Amino acid sequence: MLSGLVIVLLPLLLGYLVPVRHAGLMALINRGVNASVYVILLLMGVSLAGLDNLGSQLSRMGGQALVLFAVIGACNLAGLWWLSRRLGLTADPNRVVPGAPTSKLAAMAGSLALVGVVVLGVALGLLGRGLDGLHDGAEALAEWVLYALLALIGCQLRNSGMALRQILLNRHGLAIALMLAATSLVGGLIAAPLLDLRASEGLAMAAGFGWYSLSAILVGDALGPALGGVAFFNDLARELLAFVLIPLVIRRHAALAIGYGGATSMDFTLPVIQQHGGVTCVPVAVVSGFILSLLSPPLTLFFLSL
Numbered sequence: 001m002l003s004g005l006v007i008v009l010l011p012l013l014l015g016y017l018v019p020v021r022h023a024g025l026m027a028l029i030n031r032g033v034n035a036s037v038y039v040i041l042l043l044m045g046v047s048l049a050g051l052d053n054l055g056s057q058l059s060r061m062g063g064q065a066l067v068l069f070a071v072i073g074a075c076n077l078a079g080l081w082w083l084s085r086r087l088g089l090t091a092d093p094n095r096v097v098p099g100a101p102t103s104k105l106a107a108m109a110g111s112l113a114l115v116g117v118v119v120l121g122v123a124l125g126l127l128g129r130g131l132d133g134l135h136d137g138a139e140a141l142a143e144w145v146l147y148a149l150l151a152l153i154g155c156q157l158r159n160s161g162m163a164l165r166q167i168l169l170n171r172h173g174l175a176i177a178l179m180l181a182a183t184s185l186v187g188g189l190i191a192a193p194l195l196d197l198r199a200s201e202g203l204a205m206a207a208g209f210g211w212y213s214l215s216a217i218l219v220g221d222a223l224g225p226a227l228g229g230v231a232f233f234n235d236l237a238r239e240l241l242a243f244v245l246i247p248l249v250i251r252r253h254a255a256l257a258i259g260y261g262g263a264t265s266m267d268f269t270l271p272v273i274q275q276h277g278g279v280t281c282v283p284v285a286v287v288s289g290f291i292l293s294l295l296s297p298p299l300t301l302f303f304l305s306l
Contacts (some may be wrong), residue, residue, distance in 0.1 A: 009297060011147045015154025026159060029152050036149035037213045039115050043142035044216050045121015046128075047225040050135030054126075061063050064195050065233035071194070072206055072234070073189030073241070078178070079183035080256040089172050089254045089284065091277035104192065114212070114236060118229075134276040137222070146217045148296075173287025176259040180288070181295055184209060184262075200306035201227075207299040208235045209292040210242075210262030215300060238262055242269045250277045258285045263296060265289035288289065 020026050024030020045236075051057045128134045188206025192199050201223060208215025212235035219251035246269065250257035258281055263271035266289025273285045 007147075009282045011151040012154040012297065015151035015156075016158045018155050018158065020155060020296050021080070021160045033149060033152045033156065033185045034191075035144055036152065037114070039145050040142050040149065040217060041114055041117045041232070042121040043122075043138040044220065044225065044228065045118040045123075046125035046138035047135050047142070047220065048118075048229055049122045049125020049129065051139075051226060054122075058229075061226055061229045061233070062228045064227075065237070067194055068188075068205060068234045069237045070192050071191040072141045072184050075183040075187035075190070076180060076260055080147065080259045081253060083175060084253040084255040087172055087175060087255050089178065089258075089281075091250045091257075091281055092280045099130055102229070112240075118232070129298065139225070144154055146214070147266060149213065153293070157293070167275060170287040172255065173284045174291065176196075176284065177288040177291035177295070178257050180208075180262055181209060181292060181299075182260045185299075200303045203302035204300050205231050206235065206302060207296055208263075209234050210230050210238045210264045211293065211296050212236045212239070214296060218297070218300050218304065233261075239264050239268060243272055246272045247276045250281070254281055257281075258288055261285075261289070263292040267292065 019044060022031065032298050050059075093156055101128065125138070177235070184206045188202040188204075189199055191206070192202025195202065197205070204219060204222070205215070205227070208219075208231055212232045215235050216228045216232035219231040239261065242264065245260055246257045250273070254277060256272060260267055262272070265273065265285040269283070270285055270289070275283075
């Protein structure tokens with residue numbers, strides 16, 4: 001477990017040590033992160049195409065992902081609803097961040113495009129099924145792209161403007177992140193016997209906290225591409241529901257709206273939080289997503305090693 005943890009955290013740490021002061025270079029890093037996610041998902045689709053009885057496997061994946069998503073989601077919503085009543089965090093929609101994106105549908109379309117990339121990868125894998133080593137090569141290449149992605153994300157975290165002191169002192173963001181993590185793991189434990197998985201496997205599947213590119217590769221590498229696909233669709237479904245849920249509940253239950261997006265609250269779902277929750281919700285969302293992004297890799301690898 002220790003070697004696997006070092007292999008994953010080392011590029012994240014190395015990226016975090018790199019200060020970037022040039023706006024153009026930071027923009028290039030951001031584009032590199034987005035491109036890496038698409039490449040990883042394309043390669044994951046190619047790997048899925050190598051499964052025997054692909055049709056039945058995909059059907060089983062869909063059912064497992066639905067069960068996992070429903071159980072974890074129910075635990076998340078219950079815990080975050082209770083926390084919302086305790087924290088007293090309120091949104092301020094009258095103080096919207098200038099220039100914040102306003103199209104929820106455009107953001108959802110971006111998430112659905114990720115599914116399209118996986119489908120394209122499956123199609124390419126089926127077309128190249130006669131090529132020796134194609135699917136194994138895709139899995140190996142996906143791991144190297146993941147390491148590059150982690151280094152770029154570490155650089156993003158270092159240059160996000162969030163100091164460690166700011167993170168630790170933001171009690172709302174810290175409480176939301178810990179509640180989301182705890183209820184996700186409880187959901188993974190409950191879902192494990194329903195999916196005929198060991199408890200440690202259920203915990204690993206739940207520890208992505210919305211980081212679908214990471215969970216897909218780490219789980220897929222340890223438990224096979226089928227369960228890697230289940231982890232991916234579970235975490236992607238979280239993001240899609242968050243886009244719908246945030247505008248509906250953020251005024252009355254800000255902590256629930258911010259927390260449900262998991263690790264994505266500092267990037268993909270942040271524009272919707274900005275638009276509907278105002279500036280008071282932005283630092284809380286960034287801190288929550290930041291903490292969950294740091295927790296996900298070591299927790300996933302720890303549970304996979306048990």
